[in-house]
Amino acid sequence: xxxxxxxxxxxxxxxxxxxxxxxxxxxxxxxxxxxxxxxxxxxxxxxxxxxxxxxxxxxxxxxxxxxxxxxxxxxxxxxxxxxxxxxxxxxxxxxxxxxxxxxxxxxxxxxxxxxxxxxxxxxxxxxxxxxxxxxxxxxxxxxxxxxxxxxxxxxxxxxxxxxxxxxxxxxxxxxxxxxxxxxxxxxxxxxxxxxxxxxxxxxxxxxxxxxxxxxxxxxxxxxxxxxxxxxxxxxxxxxxxxxxxxxxxxxxxxxxxxxxxxxxxxxxxxxxxxxxxxxxxxxxxxxxx
Amino acid sequence: xxxxxxxxxxxxxxxxxxxxxxxxxxxxxxxxxxxxxxxxxxxxxxxxxxxxxxxxxxxxxxxxxxxxxxxxxxxxxxxxxxxxxxxxxxxxxxxxxxxxxxxxxxxxxxxxxxxxxxxxxxxxxxxxxxxxxxxxxxxxxxxxxxxxxxxxxxxxxxxxxxxxxxxxxxxxxxxxxxxxxxx
Ligand code: SF4
Numbered sequence: 097x098x099x100x101x102x103x104x105x106x107x108x109x110x111x112x113x114x115x116x117x118x119x120x121x122x123x124x125x126x127x128x129x130x131x132x133x134x135x136x137x138x139x140x141x142x143x144x145x146x147x148x149x150x151x152x153x154x155x156x157x158x159x160x161x162x163x164x165x166x167x168x169x170x171x172x173x174x175x176x177x178x179x180x181x182x183x184x185x186x187x188x189x190x191x192x193x194x195x196x197x198x199x200x201x202x203x204x205x206x207x208x209x210x211x212x213x214x215x216x217x218x219x220x221x222x223x224x225x226x227x228x229x230x231x232x233x234x235x236x237x238x239x240x241x242x243x244x245x246x247x248x249x250x251x252x253x254x255x256x257x258x259x260x261x262x263x264x265x266x267x268x269x270x271x272x273x274x275x276x277x278x279x280x281x282x283x284x285x286x287x288x289x290x291x292x293x294x295x296x297x298x299x300x301x302x303x304x305x306x307x308x309x310x311x312x313x314x315x316x317x318x319x320x321x322x323x324x325x326x327x328x329x330x331x332x333x334x335x336x337x338x339x340x341x342x343x344x345x346x347x348x349x350x351x352x353x354x355x356x357x358x359x360x361x362x363x364x365x366x367x368x369x370x371x372x373x374x375x376x377x378x379x380x381x382x383x384x385x
Numbered sequence: 386x387x388x389x390x391x392x393x394x395x396x397x398x399x400x401x402x403x404x405x406x407x408x409x410x411x412x413x414x415x416x417x418x419x420x421x422x423x424x425x426x427x428x429x430x431x432x433x434x435x436x437x438x439x440x441x442x443x444x445x446x447x448x449x450x451x452x453x454x455x456x457x458x459x460x461x462x463x464x465x466x467x468x469x470x471x472x473x474x475x476x477x478x479x480x481x482x483x484x485x486x487x488x489x490x491x492x493x494x495x496x497x498x499x500x501x502x503x504x505x506x507x508x509x510x511x512x513x514x515x516x517x518x519x520x521x522x523x524x525x526x527x528x529x530x531x532x533x534x535x536x537x538x539x540x541x542x543x544x545x546x547x548x549x550x551x552x553x554x555x556x557x558x559x560x561x562x563x564x565x566x567x568x
Contacts, residue, residue, distance in 0.1 A: 146564045155508055163459070163513035172449050172459040172512040210458055212449040212532050222419070224531045253464045253487075253509070285557055286464050286487035288509035340565040344486070344508060345557050346546070347564030377510040 104186065107241040109385055111192030114243070115201040118179065118231070121247035121381045122205025126169045129160055130380035132316030133292075136353040137376070140290060140343075149348025153290070156343070156376055171377040174211040175249035177202045177231040180313065186241035199229040214252070234306065243385040246313055253375060254291070257283035260305055260370040272297060272369050273332060279371045280336050280352070285345010288375035291352045292316055293336065296370040299360035308372035311356035313380055320357055329355045343376075388542070392440025393481040398503050401547045403554030407505070408542040413442045413484065417463055419533040420526070421471040428478055435526035435535055438475065442482035442505075447532035448522070449512075457522045457538070459512030462486040465504070469493050476500040488557050489549060497549050504549035506556065518543045 100106070129137070137160075141153040163170040179198050189197070206213065206228040215229065216222040238244075259279045263271045276295060283291070296307025319326040333355045342348025353376070362368060389397060391411030401407070414436050416424065427434060445465050449458030465485030472483065473496040481502045486509035489497070497504055507515055521539035528534050548556040 146567070148560065149564070152508060155511055155514065159508075159511040159514040162517070166513065167452065168455075168513040168516060169449050169459040170513060171510045172447060172461050173463065174449060210450045210452050212447060212458070214447070214532065224533070226531065256464065284488055286466060288486065340561045340568070342561065342564055344506070345488075345560070346506075347560030347562070349564070349568075375510055 105241070106186055106188050107184070108188050108190045109243055110190050111194065111197035113385055114189065114194060114197040114245070115204070117245055117383050117385055118198050118201025118247065119205040119208070121245060121383055122177065122202060122211065123209045125247050125249050125379045125381040126174050126209060126211055127163050127167055128379070129170065130316060130378045132318065133378050134160070136317045140350040140353055144343070144348055144350045146342060146348040148346055149342045149350060152343040152346070153350065169211060170379065171251060172212060173214060173251035173253065174206070174228075175214060175251045175379075176255070177206070177228060178248040178250050178309070179231045179233045180246040180248070180310070181233065181235045182238045182244040183235050184240040184242045185237050187243055194235070195233055198231050198233055202229050202231045203227045244382060245385070246380065246382045248312065249379045251375060251377065254287040254373040257287045258308070258370070258372045260301070260368065262301065263367040263369055265365065265367045267367060269328065271367070273335065275369050276332055276371055277335060277339070279373075280339060280341065283373060284341055287373055288377065289341055289345060289352070290343050290350045290376050292374040292378050293332070293352050293355045294372040294374065295332075295355065295357045296372070297357060297359045297368070298362040299368060300362070301368060303360060304368035304370040305372070307358040307360055308370035311358040312372060312374050312378065314356045316378065317354045322359070325357050325359060329357050391442050391482070393442060393503065394440060395501050398481060398501055398551060401503050401550050402552065403547050403550045403556045403559060405547040407545050407547065409442070409505070409545055410541050410543070411539070413444045413538050413540055414525070415446050415448070415536040415538060416443050417445060417447050417533045418467055419530050420535050421468050423527060425471045425474050428474060436537065439479040440481045441479070442484065443475070443480060444538065445483065445485035448516070448536070449532075451522070457516050457519045460516045460519055461512030462507040462509055465489060472496065476502050484545060494549055494553070494555065498551050498553060501551050503547060503551070505545040506548045507543070507545055515543065
């Protein structure tokens with residue numbers, strides 16, 4: 097429905113619709129890999145020559161197939177429900193809170209999908225909320241009258257090995273590479289390699305971490321549109337795979353399947369860099385309202 | 386491929402070397418962070434554990450709920466390192482096997498040698514595949530912890546790999562070295 101406000105058309109979207117879409121996203125995202133993942137996995141299976149590593153990648157492919165065929169979650173860690181909303185500025189959400197509508201969608205989707213409740217309501221008291229809420233929501237205001245909702249179920253294993261550093265501008269690209277490689281070394285085999293490496297460079301302390309997470313939303317293997325960044329992505333992928341950590345950390349050439357970098361303007365005195373790792377179970381679905 | 390049966394005995398454990406692929410059958414108990422905290426608190430207070438620990442195998446997993454007609458949901462390993470601070474105490478009480486993913490700290494690796502136990506890896510992120518080897522599942526303790534409750538699982542030929550053996554072997558360093566030296 098549309099109405100006029102100061103001469104502009106405003107589209108109304110009921111909160112219930114948001115709930116329905118988020119529920120649907122939960123029911124889809126946990127049983128299949130993100131866009132581009134099956135292809136990069138197939139390439140990895142081809143190019144991996146270390147016998148054990150090759151066997152593991154095939155096992156991971158088989159797992160994804162079973163998950164889809166049997167409606168079993170690809171991984172038992174069905175994660176934090178990370179919800180990124182691109183909200184058109186000509187949209188008005190009616191009949192309830194946007195945030196609560198998203199939580200309700202997560203509640204319904206996780207229950208109906210036989211997904212795991214993995215959220216504690218307080219980080220110190222650590223009591224499970226019992227319905228995987230709250231969702232972890234970011235809203236981006238964009239031009240237009242559409243609402244695009246991304247769901248990224250994010251497991252804890254790869255979240256726990258993610259890191260951020262406030263580098264000195266003098267450290268430059270070398271400093272960034274060192275920090276990323278150090279992060280991969282520390283992650284080792286702990287967070288289910290082969291990884292997809294989300295990297296944020298620039299912005300603020302908090303903004304940089306978000307850039308790294310946002311980098312994971314890009315179709316897997318697609319390069320950054322800026323040429324100097326795309327080159328850095330390629331160099332980092334080669335360097336990471338030179339570490340030899342390999343699938344599951346048991347040695348091999350496929351430690352990472354892709355490196356995605358997002359950048360943002362920053363202060364003359366700052367060079368923030370953040371690494372948000374995803375395991376091979378990268379899940380991401382998007383729907384538009 | 387070697388077949389193992391629970392409970393694990395010292396004789397069997399002596400045979401295992403890091404890098405060995407094994408198929409484990411029998412009973413395993415699930416336990417993650419919250420359950421570990423309770424187990425260790427219980428033994429330190431002189432209480433009774435909810436399962437016989439002598440020769441027992443713990444699986445670090447919090448499965449997804451079972452769909453109707455299924456035994457269990459997805460059931461792959463969680464990161465073992467989070468259990469490190471609790472593990473030596475349980476090994477001291479007779480725990481013989483642990484199933485998880487990721488490296489253990491120095492203290493746990495030493496305790497594995499000292500108490501003659503084994504750390505086994507299951508493929509991380511292969512929970513749908515691993516669930517096919519689970520034949521029965523029942524919550525036996527701490528139901529209020531939800532996915533972190535202790536389940537007794539009956540597994541049939543669960544595919545695993547020996548990561549840490551009693552001889553100081555560690556598949557993470559050995560596997561990587563083997564790959565880098567043959568590259
Ligand atoms: S790191 Fe990823 S694949 Fe591994 S257990 Fe966590 S969510 Fe699953």
